[in-house]
Amino acid sequence: MTETAAGKRRIASLKAAPNSPDVADIGRSLPSFIFTNNICICKLMSTKNLQMQLSRWAISMNRLVSACNSCNKTGSKRLYRLTNSLPYLLNRVGVRMGELFSRRIARYEITLPMYRVMAALWQQGDQRLGDLAAMTSLELSTASRLIGALKRKGLVSRKRLEDNARTVAINLTTKGKLLVEELIPIAIHFEEVAIRSLPKDGLANLKSVLAQIYTDLGTIEPEIAEAETRQGKARR
Known part of the structure; x- marks a missing residue:
């Protein structure tokens, strides 16, 4: 078999593979320079040069097919973007x-966590430390330190309930109540600025959705507990 005949067979085999799993309809994908006026280019160039050209073209096609396969695999999955995730946006x-x-509120010598504790007590008095910590999403130890700091400022009081001497109730003092009532309008203003682009009923809907999200996240607790149990067993 001559080199020219081998070259012809090489091109013929490529054109005869339209259903190849690697390249779809490869015959139609051949570069236009392969044929000139329906005359195979193998008649116009040496077999060696033809084989080199075909080899370069095959490498390029393989890269293209590999890229397409990778794109298809990625496209079938939901792409994760940190900056578009709900936890990121909420935290931001x-x-x-x-x-x-x-x-x-810095000029009032009150920190944001302090304000939250005071606002919670303004909303509901006679709170136990544990309930107050839960309401403000604070660690118990953190809430205890904040109550101590607020008490030293004369903004909160602690007293034992008459019907339950073992329970300590936390309340705002008169000074604390006056201060928090001065700060609450500032908080309301911040909220109004934050939601001014929302539709008329947007705030109510947003708050409802956020409350539901918080509730739904509770279903993850069993998953975490199970994972922690498995991890504990693996360490033994």
Whole structure:
């Protein structure tokens, strides 16, 4: 078999593989320079040069097919983007709001966590430390330290309930109540600025959704407990 005949067979085999799993309809995908006026280019160039050209073309096609396969695999999955995830966006808003509000109330010598504790007590008095910590999403030890700091400022009081001497009730003092009532309008203003682009009923809907999200996240607790149990057993 001559080199020219081998070259012809090489091209013929490529054109005869339209259903190849690697390249779809490869015959139609051949570069236009392979044929000139329906005359196979193998008649116009040496077999060696033809084979080199075909080899380069095959490598390029393999790269293209590999890229397409990778794209198809990725496209079948939901792409994760940190900056578009709900936890990231919620935290971003919370951090921004907290930073601005902290700066605004700094002249009152009150921190944001202190304000939250005071606002919680203004909303509901006679609270136990554990309930107050849960309401403000604080660790029990952190809530205890905050109550101590607020008590030293004369903003809260602690007293044992008459009907249950073992329970200590926490309340705002008169001074604390006056201060928090001065701070609450500032907090309301911040909220109004934050949601002013929402539709009329947008705030109510947003708050309802956030409350539901918080409730739904509780279903993850059993998963975490199970994982922690398995991890504990693996360490033994």
